[in-house]
Amino acid sequence: xxxxxxxxxxxxxxxxxxxxxxxxLAPNKYYFEWAEPPVGDPATATHRVSAFWTQGEQVxxxxxxxxGAQICPSLDHVIAGSAxxxxxxxxxxxxxxxxxxxxxxxxLFRFKELVRVDDCRIDGHTCHTLKGQNWNGGEExxxxxxxxxxxxxxxxxxxxxPGVDEAQYEAIKRADPAQAEEYRKFRQxxxxxxxxxxxxxxxxxxVNKLEANGASGALFKFDPLQESDLIPSFAVL
Numbered sequence: 084x085x086x087x088x089x090x091x092x093x094x095x096x097x098x099x100x101x102x103x104x105x106x107x108l109a110p111n112k113y114y115f116e117w118a119e120p121p122v123g124d125p126a127t128a129t130h131r132v133s134a135f136w137t138q139g140e141q142v143x144x145x146x147x148x149x150x151g152a153q154i155c156p157s158l159d160h161v162i163a164g165s166a167x168x169x170x171x172x173x174x175x176x177x178x179x180x181x182x183x184x185x186x187x188x189x190x191l192f193r194f195k196e197l198v199r200v201d202d203c204r205i206d207g208h209t210c211h212t213l214k215g216q217n218w219n220g221g222e223e224x225x226x227x228x229x230x231x232x233x234x235x236x237x238x239x240x241x242x243x244x245p246g247v248d249e250a251q252y253e254a255i256k257r258a259d260p261a262q263a264e265e266y267r268k269f270r271q272x273x274x275x276x277x278x279x280x281x282x283x284x285x286x287x288x289x290v291n292k293l294e295a296n297g298a299s300g301a302l303f304k305f306d307p308l309q310e311s312d313l314i315p316s317f318a319v320l
Contacts, residue, residue: 103169115165194213195216198213
C-alpha cells in the first residue's frame with residue numbers, strides 16, 4: 084500500500100506542526116488550545132501557546148503575544164480570527180464539532196463531487212482517502228484512519244490569483260478595518276498567480292483533563308505563562 088501523497092513538484096508546500104486539544108460540551112461550551120513550535124534558538128526559545136474558550140455568556144481569547152485575555156464578539160468570530168495563527172486548525176476542528184459551523188466551514192457537508200480513492204498509509208496507519216472540492220472550490224483530500232476513524236491528514240490545493248479579493252476585503256474590514264488595509268496593500272503587491280498545497284497532519288497525544296471552575300462560573304482556565312501539557316506531544320510530530 085503506498086504512502087500518502089506528499090509534495091507536488093510544481094507547487095509550493097507549506098508544512099505546519101500544530102498540537103491542539105479541544106473540549107466541546109453541547110450546546111455552546113467550547114475550549115480550544117494549541118501550541119506551535121518554538122522560533123529561534125531551540126535552547127532558549129519557548130513554544131507559542133494560545134487558546135480561546137467560552138466563559139458563561141462571554142467568549143475569551145488569549146494568544147501567546149497578548150498580555151491578557153480579550154473578550155471576543157462571538158465564538159464564530161474568534162474561530163475565524165484564529166485560523167491564521169493556528170494554521171487553519173481552529174476552523175478545521177471546530178467545523179467538525181459545532182453545529183453552527185457545519186454548513187459554513189470545511190466539513191463533508193460542503194464537499195462537492197466527493198469520491199473515495201485508493202487507501203494509503205500515513206505514519207504506519209492505513210487510511211481511507213476521500214477526495215472532493217471544498218467550500219472555496221479547491222481540491223481537498225481527507226485521510227481517515229481505517230481502524231480508529233480519526234482524521235490523520237488534510238491536504239488542500241490553493242490557487243491565489245493576483246489582485247485584491249474585494250469580498251474578502253469587505254469581510255475583513257467589518258471585523259478589523261486596520262487589518263483590512265494591510266490585506267489590501269499586501270494583495271496589491273502580488274503580481275503573479277500562486278499555487279500551493281496546504282497539508283495538516285494530526286497526531287494523538289495524551290494531555291491533562293480540563294477542570295471546570297464552578298465557583299467563578301468559568302468553564303475553563305488558561306495560563307500561557309505555565310508550560311502547556313501540549314508541549315510533550317511535539318515528540319511525535
